Amino acid sequence: MANQLTEMLKGTLEGIVLAILAEQPAYGYEITTRLRDEGFAEIAEGTIYALLVRIEQRGIVDVAKVPSEKGPPRKVYTLNTQGEAQLAEFWQTWRLLSDRIEHLRQRG
Template structure:
């Protein structure tokens, strides 16, 4: 398993919450959006299990909608608990990013 895979643990979930928070969206599009943000090659094997997990934890809710082109899509949006979890992710991200940045910039 790659270093990147390890480093993404826990982070990817928060990113997906954040993307859904911006606009209701579905799995396949999330992979495209992540790409656009620079997180390339995040496979569906990562994204869909996260969506199912988030749904199970009631942080998001899904709804099937017909597509004008292609199969039906499962659009997700955040629940109230999801908004809380997202806030918590933001806090944790800052609490990790800043120290790590300082360690990295001091050393290298």
């Protein structure tokens, strides 16, 4: 089951991270902590940082460097207008897919 969960998370992780950022801006470690608090403990921290690089490059988040008390500045990610649209599309797709899967489950 763990392998199946990992594969399913790969396809939804971006939307999950965008949903977290829709609540409030955050830096990488905060996002990882929030994911763990929400029950996604199996997601490696490196996976989150790679995802953050990709969504920054795609322009769906704004990034600000904020001074840190413990080292170099942190990159704080904020969902922008494009990111909000991407998240809305994610939720629409999620509803469509989950409705179809639930329909199959009820038939079987």
